[in-house]
Amino acid sequence: MFETLKVFLRNRKALTGLIIVLVYVAVAVFGPLLLNVDPMDRVGRPHQPPSPDELLGTTRMGRDVFAQVIYGTRTSLAVGFFAGTIIVLIGTFLGIAAGYFGGWFDEVITFFTNVVLVIPQLPLLLVIAAFMGQTSPLVIAIIIGLTSWAWGARVTRSQTLTLRNREYILASELTGERPARMIFVELLPNLLSIIGFNFIGSVTYTIITQATLEFLGLGNPMSVSWGTMLYHAQNTSAITIGAWWEVLVPAVAVAGIGVGLSLLNFGVDEISNPRLRTLGTVAAAVRAQQKLDRQRLAETRA
Amino acid sequence: MSFVIRRLAFYLVAFFVAATANFILPRMMPGNPIDVMFAQQATTLPPEARQALIETFGFASGPLHLQFLDYMKSVFTGNLGYSIRFYPQTVNQVLAYALPWTLLLAGTATILAFCVGSVIGTYAAWRRGGALDAIVTPLSLALQATPAVVIALTALFIFGVALKWLPTGYAFNPSLDPGWTWAFISSTFVHGLMPVFSLMIVFVGGYLVTMRNNMIGQLGEDHVTMGMAKGLSDRRVQFNYAARNALLPSVTSLGLTLGAILGGSLVTEVVFNYPGLGQILYLGIVTRDYPLIQGQLLMTTFATLLANLAVDLLYVLLDPRLRKA
Numbered sequence: 336m337f338e339t340l341k342v343f344l345r346n347r348k349a350l351t352g353l354i355i356v357l358v359y360v361a362v363a364v365f366g367p368l369l370l371n372v373d374p375m376d377r378v379g380r381p382h383q384p385p386s387p388d389e390l391l392g393t394t395r396m397g398r399d400v401f402a403q404v405i406y407g408t409r410t411s412l413a414v415g416f417f418a419g420t421i422i423v424l425i426g427t428f429l430g431i432a433a434g435y436f437g438g439w440f441d442e443v444i445t446f447f448t449n450v451v452l453v454i455p456q457l458p459l460l461l462v463i464a465a466f467m468g469q470t471s472p473l474v475i476a477i478i479i480g481l482t483s484w485a486w487g488a489r490v491t492r493s494q495t496l497t498l499r500n501r502e503y504i505l506a507s508e509l510t511g512e513r514p515a516r517m518i519f520v521e522l523l524p525n526l527l528s529i530i531g532f533n534f535i536g537s538v539t540y541t542i543i544t545q546a547t548l549e550f551l552g553l554g555n556p557m558s559v560s561w562g563t564m565l566y567h568a569q570n571t572s573a574i575t576i577g578a579w580w581e582v583l584v585p586a587v588a589v590a591g592i593g594v595g596l597s598l599l600n601f602g603v604d605e606i607s608n609p610r611l612r613t614l615g616t617v618a619a620a621v622r623a624q625q626k627l628d629r630q631r632l633a634e635t636r637a
Numbered sequence: 638m639s640f641v642i643r644r645l646a647f648y649l650v651a652f653f654v655a656a657t658a659n660f661i662l663p664r665m666m667p668g669n670p671i672d673v674m675f676a677q678q679a680t681t682l683p684p685e686a687r688q689a690l691i692e693t694f695g696f697a698s699g700p701l702h703l704q705f706l707d708y709m710k711s712v713f714t715g716n717l718g719y720s721i722r723f724y725p726q727t728v729n730q731v732l733a734y735a736l737p738w739t740l741l742l743a744g745t746a747t748i749l750a751f752c753v754g755s756v757i758g759t760y761a762a763w764r765r766g767g768a769l770d771a772i773v774t775p776l777s778l779a780l781q782a783t784p785a786v787v788i789a790l791t792a793l794f795i796f797g798v799a800l801k802w803l804p805t806g807y808a809f810n811p812s813l814d815p816g817w818t819w820a821f822i823s824s825t826f827v828h829g830l831m832p833v834f835s836l837m838i839v840f841v842g843g844y845l846v847t848m849r850n851n852m853i854g855q856l857g858e859d860h861v862t863m864g865m866a867k868g869l870s871d872r873r874v875q876f877n878y879a880a881r882n883a884l885l886p887s888v889t890s891l892g893l894t895l896g897a898i899l900g901g902s903l904v905t906e907v908v909f910n911y912p913g914l915g916q917i918l919y920l921g922i923v924t925r926d927y928p929l930i931q932g933q934l935l936m937t938t939f940a941t942l943l944a945n946l947a948v949d950l951l952y953v954l955l956d957p958r959l960r961k962a
Contacts, residue, residue, distance in 0.1 A: 450651045453945055457900030458937045462930055465922045466662055543784040547904055550786045551919060565786060574794050586787040593782025601778055
């Protein structure tokens with residue numbers, strides 16, 4: 336365990352990503368507690384640029400952008416983690432079930448997964464959200480969670496299939512282990528890295544999608560999140576009149592968490608996939624050898 | 638050949654599922670969507686349009702399975718009914734006007750992103766850990782995780798508002814008549830620059846990282862080592878031995894990401910007020926134009942499936958093993 340942690344901390348990408356994500360989580364949890372401004376209060380005149388009073392300026396309604404982005408962090412992360420959990424639960428369950436039990440059960444699930452995978456996501460989400468009217472962050476989290484599990488299910492299934500053919504699984508089958516024990520004790524621990532990827536990727540996807548849906552006006556405009564901040568900024572033509580802080584602040588917030596999460600994912604990928612990690616060294620050695628060969632060739636010719 | 642037929646059957650079923658979802662969704666929602674729409678648009682729509690709408694939606698009285706049959710008939714005959722926002726135009730007319738703009742925008746951006754991303758990815762993997770890789774790979778990861786909204790709004794602010802280099806909206810100068818004239822084409826080009834490039838930046842990171850990681854996988858394979866051992870030139874090993882194989886997964890992802898491409902294009906169109914499918918969908922949502930929204934979903938699904946089929950065919954060309962099967 337300790338050894339894994341050391342490898343993890345030595346990977347610069349993973350470490351940077353982890354720090355970024357932890358900062359966001361800290362802001363989401365403690366930020367609103369330290370703030371004495373309500374994000375929906377009128378604190379100043381409209382469209383005020385950043386100043387010592389309003390750290391990141393005000394919106395058209397005279398609301399404090401700094402307070403909004405802090406509260407928005409809480410909403411966006413909560414939606415991201417909640418939907419990410421739903422996606423991982425459904426994807427892992429279907430993936431393992433399909434891969435482990437096989438047969439017609441697998442055929443049906445795989446077929447269904449592939450169908451869901453080719454239907455364009457965002458337009459479908461837009462249609463659902465449009466029919467539901469102005470949707471709260473919780474509802475957005477649920478509809479994203481229920482429609483976005485297909486990729487995870489597919490990856491988990493193929494990994495389960497490769498595990499299933501390993502000898503240790505055959506051995507435990509021969510000793511007569513029950514399916515439940517096989518799944519939870521033999522398969523699940525070996526799928527943890529895939530599940531982790533799926534979770535981080537899903538959280539990133541959810542945060543981006545939520546911001547997009549709300550930007551397009553499908554969220555509840557009275558809730559405070561990065562997406563509704565962008566929506567209000569767009570609707571009050573903040574950009575055209577030069578109120579860049581209203582767009583830049585939520586934009587940087589969304590981009591920041593996205594970068595943090597994907598660095599984390601990429602770093603973990605490098606750690607768990609030795610080929611990505613060591614190939615640089617191998618390639619460098621090959622190149623050095625080639626250079627040496629060429630030099631020797633030149634010398635013998637001379 | 639059986640491979641192609643199997644895929645065809647699969648896409649047909651997938652489209653059927655999407656159409657069914659489209660049928661079920663409005664029936665699961667509280668209230669009658671037709672009433673909701675007419676509550677808002679009561680003054681602009683004549684009563685016969687209401688009747689036509691009810692019929693095309695299959696909301697006419699009758700048992701559910703007959704409604705479903707009616708609905709499927711209208712979907713598969715391509716009759717999507719009237720648009721409410723753009724009445725008296727039909728949904729088909731509205732979509733047909735918007736489609737070429739989206740194809741132009743999303744198509745150009747995707748092709749550019751795919752080529753640029755794959756080429757840079759190939760070089761980044763070849764000199765893994767080198768200067769190019771160290772800059773380009775983290776940058777791509779960052780771009781990949783940045784929503785299209787953010788990139789489009791940033792571009793709009795920098796080049797449209799602050800520097801005033803490029804027009805901030807619409808696909809061409811509205812005072813010009815569309816046609817094959819030099820003035821119109823150059824106006825379309827100038828208006829398209831910002832949407833196309835900001836959309837390209839949204840996608841380029843994904844293709845770059847995929848290509849780089851596939852390339853690194855390929856560079857560890859025996860056939861590449863053999864190519865090097867034979868003393869082939871670096872260029873030949875890099876492109877003919879490694880990149881050619883590494884491109885296969887990228888091509889597959891091209892088909893699967895088409896939904897995401899249309900999603901990204903949708904947001905970009907809204908930001909730049911570009912008259913494509915996304916902009917139309919946005920207007921449809923704002924005015925609760927359900928026939929338009931549903932028609933849009935059906936058409937997007939159809940386009941995605943068609944593109945996937947094209948990718949399958951391309952795959953047969955690229956992968957000789959499938960040709961023999």
